[in-house]
Amino acid sequence: MSEVTELPPGIPVPPFAYLPGNGQKLAESWFEPLKSSVNSGTALDELPQTDAWLAGRAYLHAGYFWECHEVLEVVWTRTPEGSAERDMVQALIQLANARMKHRMNRPRAAARLCAMVRAQLGRCPSDRLVLGLRVPQVLGWVAQTEAKLTAR
Template sequence: MRYSARALPAYRFLPGRDPHPTADPRGHSVDSAPWFEIGGCAPADWADCAPYLYGVDCFNHGFWWESHEAWEPLWRGLDSESVQGHYVQGLIQAANALLKRRMGRPSAVARLRRETRRHLEWVSVARYMGLEVVAWRAGIDHCLAQPGAGFPGIYLKA
């Protein structure tokens, strides 16, 4: 399932293996404008929040670096100490942890797992910005604790 119409990148960037998407002339996004402008969206408006939805699409298709890049401008437009700021930061940390897992960096995964959990614990409602947060938080925590575990996708509901 896709949440945005924007095409996924040509490849899943893995540092040390692939051309950097924006800094290398061979990168998949080198000639494109920034993916999104810095700015937040109200939590209730998540279904119309382009960087959020594109980040979810990237995440669900294993584009860990790219999901982080999509969510970063959204996070920068938020109060980092708000529930929404912590929520988006938790998603970013989860994507980063999965990227580090793919890179074979278990100590970084362990640190980012703790950060993911800490940020997502700020959300006290069962569903936030379309995501069943409590269940997903448990799933991503299990995934990051078990090196071979599959990752839980982010499935949004109105």
């Protein structure tokens, strides 16, 4: 499932990947430098360049699924209700959750989340970039996740 071998410059590497029920989460303050890259003045077309978006995408592919959700949530809050951008952010958050459920050995929950991601992506236009991503690209990530579920 890994697409990146290292995180982008300036994106901190979490000291561990939190898994619910197994240990302690990172303090909220750990995420603040990333989250602060998005504020009430951040325009929709600026979101793909924010540290929060870049970290969220990198964390998704590097196996930091809980951490991905933590930083993408602030991006989600800056997207308009009913927009393709909101659906795209929500799709990545849910894909991270699906991958986390896979790691927790909960394949049915992961499969259900993958179906939700497909539905969210179905509301996005496939003929243009949405926050720097194309729908077929993200569908490929979903397919990779689903393949892991059936390989068990």
